[in-house]
Amino acid sequence: MLSRRELENLVTDFPLLNKLIQLEELSWMNSHLTSMAQALPKVGLSEKDVADAKQRLTRFAPYLARVFPETFVSGGIIESEIVEVPAMKQGLEKKFGHQIQGELLVKLDSHLPISGSIKARGGIYEVLTHAEQLAFQAGLLSPDDDYACMVDSRFREFFSDYKIAVGSTGNLGLSIGIMSAKLGFKVSVHMSADAREWKKKKLRSHGVQVVEYDSDYGQAVAQGRRQADKDPRCFFIDDENSTTLFLGYSVAGERLKAQFEQQGRRVDQDHPVFVYLPCGVGGGPGGVAFGLKLAFGDHLHCIFAEPTHSPCMLLGVYSGLHDKISVQDIGIDNHTIADGLAVGRASGFVGRAMQGMLSGFYTLSDNTMLQLLNLLNQTEQIQLEPSALAGFKGPSLVSMSMGQELGYSEQALKNSTHVVWATGGSMVPKEDMSAYLDFDAQ
Numbered sequence: 001m002l003s004r005r006e007l008e009n010l011v012t013d014f015p016l017l018n019k020l021i022q023l024e025e026l027s028w029m030n031s032h033l034t035s036m037a038q039a040l041p042k043v044g045l046s047e048k049d050v051a052d053a054k055q056r057l058t059r060f061a062p063y064l065a066r067v068f069p070e071t072f073v074s075g076g077i078i079e080s081e082i083v084e085v086p087a088m089k090q091g092l093e094k095k096f097g098h099q100i101q102g103e104l105l106v107k108l109d110s111h112l113p114i115s116g117s118i119k120a121r122g123g124i125y126e127v128l129t130h131a132e133q134l135a136f137q138a139g140l141l142s143p144d145d146d147y148a149c150m151v152d153s154r155f156r157e158f159f160s161d162y163k164i165a166v167g168s169t170g171n172l173g174l175s176i177g178i179m180s181a182k183l184g185f186k187v188s189v190h191m192s193a194d195a196r197e198w199k200k201k202k203l204r205s206h207g208v209q210v211v212e213y214d215s216d217y218g219q220a221v222a223q224g225r226r227q228a229d230k231d232p233r234c235f236f237i238d239d240e241n242s243t244t245l246f247l248g249y250s251v252a253g254e255r256l257k258a259q260f261e262q263q264g265r266r267v268d269q270d271h272p273v274f275v276y277l278p279c280g281v282g283g284g285p286g287g288v289a290f291g292l293k294l295a296f297g298d299h300l301h302c303i304f305a306e307p308t309h310s311p312c313m314l315l316g317v318y319s320g321l322h323d324k325i326s327v328q329d330i331g332i333d334n335h336t337i338a339d340g341l342a343v344g345r346a347s348g349f350v351g352r353a354m355q356g357m358l359s360g361f362y363t364l365s366d367n368t369m370l371q372l373l374n375l376l377n378q379t380e381q382i383q384l385e386p387s388a389l390a391g392f393k394g395p396s397l398v399s400m401s402m403g404q405e406l407g408y409s410e411q412a413l414k415n416s417t418h419v420v421w422a423t424g425g426s427m428v429p430k431e432d433m434s435a436y437l438d439f440d441a442q
Ligand SMILES: *Cc1c(COP(=O)(O)O)cnc(C)c1O
Pocket: 117, 118, 119, 171, 172, 278, 279, 280, 281, 282, 283, 284, 285, 286, 340, 341, 343, 385, 387, 388, 423, 424, 425
């Protein structure tokens, strides 16, 4: 917590913090936004890195198709559908009292195979990268092999000598735990207090060691890191700083581009696209945004959504303090029902690397997320976890003012496409989902 004096000075320089501290829902057009040409060199990663990640996932596809039958139909490629949700669009117009210009699509990462959330992109990718490296070094594997050979027990035996550890609010742990255990690694997941019981149970059923903490995500990560540091055979997956995770997410950009091309969708000055990404520590939405901006350029706009109680990325980018400040420092408690977004301190790497590519930020309350959860269920019969609803407030904000502030004409906005990134939910047990759905009735 900052001293009263420090806080007053900060609020004087950054007046929006008043509303943030009051936990009001708000939006902010990112003043650091620049063109792709200017922003790209600041990231320190390139198109080639994304292409490498894509190739690595292609190498592993035959293996994944063998060990995760649900990926068989896609040939071991982990990708989600994008669908139009016109009834939800109407529902949102009624709820927020404003017409939404353009089409509303939802990207169903909630239904990604293996772990049912956006973390099936980055988390699994980082485990595969690490496994590949170890197997290369040991002379067990070469890039030209058919990776389906990894189902062989000698690989499991080999990996069982190594450990993987990660700190998580839930979904990253699920992805990394399930993938690591499948390969044969000994894996421990350090879970923050926000993590849902069913996520821990599911992990234990896969033979993953779950270590529970009473504290928030930052503490769980710190503890996990400390334990891993003591053991040279233990690899710690660092959600706050990992460029590998980030690149795993970024492959989504090219994939969405292919889906858009299939649907005959144009993206240019007269047909802008707005993508709404729920943000926790920032790796998932940051990596996806990086991939999207590389694939589509300046007329695709990424907007990050955060809970009013955990607006860490907005706070970091807006104040320019990035990971030098936490929401707790300004008296915000980081308690939210959106467990995937319950992060008090943003990734400094993502904030600094991506601030030139992000068009805006907004916050929404737990109440709004739960209302949206119900609305989506009623209008489209799609069930998501609370975090994954954060993006649905965005289309109204863009239609009301953000679209014009980004320089688009009325006509262009009528031709626009809104993509809400639905980041998780297909694995939520029935009872937990009923509890979320009962909320409106109270
Ligand atoms: C992790 C997560 C996010 C946000 O990803 P970060 O990398 O933490 O920013 C969003 N939605 C869900 C459901 C998640 O699990």
